[in-house]
Amino acid sequence: MKPALPPVFAHVLDCLIEQSERYFGQAGIIVEPLVLADREAAQVLRVRLRIPGTSDRHVFVKLCKPRGPSPEAREFMRARVLKDFAITSQIHEALRGYSDLSAVRPVACFPDDLVLVTEEASGEPLHVVLDRYATWQPDSRTLDHLTHVARRIGVWLKTFQEIERVNRRITLDDMREYLDVRLRRLAQNPKGRFSEEQRMAVLSYFDSKGRDVRAADLDEVSVHGDIAPSNILVNGEKIVVLDFAMACTGGMYFDVARLFTQLEFLKAKPKFRPQVVAKLQSAMLNGFNPSLRPDHPLFQLFELQHVICHIANLSLNPAPPVARLYNRYQLRRHHRWLRERAA
Numbered sequence: 001m002k003p004a005l006p007p008v009f010a011h012v013l014d015c016l017i018e019q020s021e022r023y024f025g026q027a028g029i030i031v032e033p034l035v036l037a038d039r040e041a042a043q044v045l046r047v048r049l050r051i052p053g054t055s056d057r058h059v060f061v062k063l064c065k066p067r068g069p070s071p072e073a074r075e076f077m078r079a080r081v082l083k084d085f086a087i088t089s090q091i092h093e094a095l096r097g098y099s100d101l102s103a104v105r106p107v108a109c110f111p112d113d114l115v116l117v118t119e120e121a122s123g124e125p126l127h128v129v130l131d132r133y134a135t136w137q138p139d140s141r142t143l144d145h146l147t148h149v150a151r152r153i154g155v156w157l158k159t160f161q162e163i164e165r166v167n168r169r170i171t172l173d174d175m176r177e178y179l180d181v182r183l184r185r186l187a188q189n190p191k192g193r194f195s196e197e198q199r200m201a202v203l204s205y206f207d208s209k210g211r212d213v214r215a216a217d218l219d220e221v222s223v224h225g226d227i228a229p230s231n232i233l234v235n236g237e238k239i240v241v242l243d244f245a246m247a248c249t250g251g252m253y254f255d256v257a258r259l260f261t262q263l264e265f266l267k268a269k270p271k272f273r274p275q276v277v278a279k280l281q282s283a284m285l286n287g288f289n290p291s292l293r294p295d296h297p298l299f300q301l302f303e304l305q306h307v308i309c310h311i312a313n314l315s316l317n318p319a320p321p322v323a324r325l326y327n328r329y330q331l332r333r334h335h336r337w338l339r340e341r342a343a
Helices: 007-018 019-023 069-095 126-133 140-163 170-190 196-210 254-268 274-288 297-316 320-339
Strands: 031-037 042-050 057-064 101-103 106-110 115-119 220-223 233-234 238-241 248-249
Touching: 007 031, 007 042, 007 057, 007 106, 007 274, 057 069, 069 101, 069 115, 069 274, 101 140, 106 126, 126 140, 126 233, 126 248, 140 220, 140 238, 140 254, 170 196, 170 238, 170 297, 196 297, 196 320, 254 274, 254 297, 254 320, 297 320
Parallel strands: 101 238
Antiparallel strands: 031 042, 042 057, 057 115, 106 115, 220 248, 233 238
């Protein structure tokens, strides 16, 4: 049974049909809506394209949700849709010459409708791959393949950074302020379970590590902004990255430290052995920069930032009952990590 479509989706599909030569290089296509998923930030419709003389293709039509009903919120989301499409187009084109590194291909943008259309990329999300193959005790052949995948993801992140030169530098003062905004929010909210003493200890740790950061490490680069296992597709040897809605510029270790912490969070699940996760983390860092180690001062500051953001997300945002117990367990692990780092 075909999903019941909101009017905006019907309008966009009509546009794709009417302008199919522009978008797909051929007239006379047939569009078939398949599955409509309602997510927190968007509604996403998977669509089959029947194109005469070729095999079927699929696209995703994403309707982005404004953060509120005001005209300003809608205009903000319209600008984000335009930016997302432009950045995705630039990155997809820049990676065209690579056989094993890619970005999802943008098809069309309808900013007034807050809609993006992207081609479906082949592959499985990294979190699915890890859940299937990296749990318990993978055999040596499987682990070798997974470490190769992790290394190629590191290479993707480094290659992405080099697409466009920014010629600016970030500042530790800005990083510290960004961190302290979140620390204050935690300390001032009873649900945060975060004391003023803890806040000061974290800032003291930041200042101590900051003194060891070299000026050359502060170069500003392109940043994906939301790199996570769910936004990485693995297709054999090929790595495809999705969702550039939060892409911007920032520190060179922002993305790689975020993915490092995302992998670290897997250690909270008994089915993921710490030594297996550590091997994947090491391979990812090696692909990004063979000389990068987890004790690099600026890398550790970004790691700290991501952990604090995760603490704030778990502490201050409501969770369904089934997730609350696990979230509390994660929070205990995070606080223990902070005590060890910033005692």
